[in-house]
Amino acid sequence: MKDESKNIIRRKANDFNVEPDVGDWQAIEQKLNKLSNKTNKKRVIMTYIVAAAIAILLVVGGLFWLNISQPKQNLPVLAQQDTKYIEKKKSEQKSDLVITKNIDENAITGLTENIDRSMDKAIMPDKAPQQYNSITNNTLKNKEKEETKPSTNVSEENIDNNKQEIQGITNNRADKLLADNNANNDLKEEKQTVQNDAFPPGHKKEEKEPNYVKVDVLEIIEPLKKSQKNDNYAVSLLFASNAAGSNVNNSHASGTSSMSYVLSQKQYLVSNLATSNYYDDVNHNFPLSFGLSVRKNINQRFAVETGVSYTYLRSVFLLGSIKKTQDLHYVGIPLLGIFTIKNFSRFSVYLSAGAMVEKNIAGRLTINSLIADTKKNKFTISQLQWSINAHVGLNYQFYKGLSFYIEPGWTYYFDNGNGVDNFHTKYPSSFNFQAGFRFSF
C-alpha cells in the first residue's frame, strides 16, 4: 500500500473516537478499589513478616548477648556436663579433706585431752589398745594426707608417752569423742568408718576408695577434643526457595536488546515506541535451589562452608497473542562464614554470611502462539551472577551426626548487565528460605 493511502487510513483511524458507556468508569473504579485492598492486605502481611523477622533477630540477638555475658555456658553440652561433674568432684574432694582435717584435729585433740585425763583414772579395758590403735592409725593416715604435722606430732608424742594409759579407752569413749567433734553428716560417715575399722579383720567392712581419686580431668577433656575433631566437617544437602507466596506478577516493558524480548523499563521508555515491546503480563516464579555443601569447623564457634548449588528460574512473559516461557538453569559456588551463637542439647543457632557466584549453564525460551508452531530457542548467559547473602540458621540433631536445619535469610543479587529478565533482576533483594540435612563427621 502506498504511503499516501496508509496516511489517509492512519489519520482516519486516529480520528475514530467512540464514546464509552456510562458504567465503564464505575467498573474501572471498582476494580481499582479491589486492587487497592489487595495491596493493603499485602502490606499488612509484609508488616507481619517484617515484625516476625525483627522478633527473630531480637531473639537471636538476645541469645548472642547472653552468650557473650556467660562464656562458660557456651561449651558444648557434653563438656558442660563433664565440667560440672569435675567441679562437683572437686568440691566433694575439698569437703572430704576438710572433714578429715576436722576429724583429725578435733579427734586427736580430744583424744589427747582424754588420754591425759585417763592417765589419772588408769582405766585399762581388755580390748582398748586394739581399738585405740585402729582409731589412731586411721587418723594418722588422714593426717599424713593433709600433712598436718603439728597436730600429728602432738598426737604421736602423746601416744608414745601414754601408750600404757591408752588401753583404758573404751568404745563408748571413742564414740563420745567423735560425737563431740561437731562434724556434719559426713562426719558421721567418718565415724562409721572408724567403727568399722574397729571390727575384727574378718568382719572388716570393705571400704571404697573415694571417687575423686578416679576423676582425671584429662580423661574427660581429651575425648571431648576428639569428639570435636570428629565433627570438624559437615556435609549438607539443601533445598531453598523464597519464603512466601506463589508467583510474582508484574507488567513491564521491554525492547530490543541482545535478547530481543527483554529490556528494562527505562530502556523501553527511551526507545522507539514503534519498535519496542510491552509485556502485558510477566510472571517470575520463585527460584528453586538444590545443593550440596561442605562445612569445616575452624573452632567451636566459627566455620567456613562451600559447595555447589543448582538453581532453577522460570519466567513467563505474555505479549499479545504470545506466551514466552523462559527457563534458566544456574550452577553456583557459595562461600560462607558461619558463626555459632548458641548450642543447646540438640539445637544450635548460628549466623551465616557470604557470597555466591553462579554460572548459567542452560537457558531455554519457549514461544507459544495460537497461530503458529511452538518455537524453542536455547541460549546461555555468559556473565557470571554474583550475590551476597546472610542467614539465621537453626540446626536440629535428630540422630548421631545427622541433623536437619532451616535457614531463613536475605540475599542480594548484583546486576550483571546481561539484560535477561528473571526473578533476581526484578527482585535483586529478597528474603528466602533454605532447609536441608547435614551429616557431620
Added chain:
Amino acid sequence: MLVEEIRLIKGCKKGDRAMQKALYDIFAAKMMGICLRYVSDRESARDLLQEGFIKVYTNFKAYSETGSLEGWMRRIFVNTALEHMRKNDVLRNSSELDVFNQNAFVDPNKTILEHLSTNELMEIICGLPAGYRTVFNLFVIEGYSHKKIAQLLNITEGTSRSQYVRAKQILQKKLTLMDNKLKAKVV
C-alpha cells in the same frame, strides 16, 4: 508539556482518583476506538477498555514522560487487545500463508479512501477476518514492521505479509463495491 498535563501525570502516578478520572475523560473515547478496531463487538471492546485503563493506572510509575502519554497508552491498549485475542482463541481461525503474487493486488484507491468517512472506513476494517484485521491494524495504523508483527504474533514475516496482502485484497473489494454504490447513487 503543559502544566496541566504534568499535574495529571503526577496525580496518576500518586494514584489520585480525581486525576485518574480526568485521564479517563480525556482518552477514553480514543482508546475505545482502538479497542473496537481489534475486536469486532462492543462488549469485548468495553472489557478491553476497562482492562487497559487498569493497566495504565497500575503501571503509571513506569511512564518516564520522555515519550507522549497518548503513545504510551495506545501501546498498552493494543497489547491488551492482542492478549485478549490470544486468550479467546481469535487468531487461530486465521488462514495460514499461501503463496501470493503480491503484484496481482492493487492498492485501495486513494480517492475512494478520501471520500469515505472515518466510521465507514473503520466499519470496513472491523469487518475483516480477525487475523487479517490484526495484521492490517498493526502494519498500517500502528506502524509496526512485518518483522515486529511476526515477533508479536509469533508468526513468520512471510505470514505477516501474506495476511496483510489478503487484508488489502478484501479491503480493495469492499472499497470498490462501496465506490460503485456511490457512483450508482450519483447517476
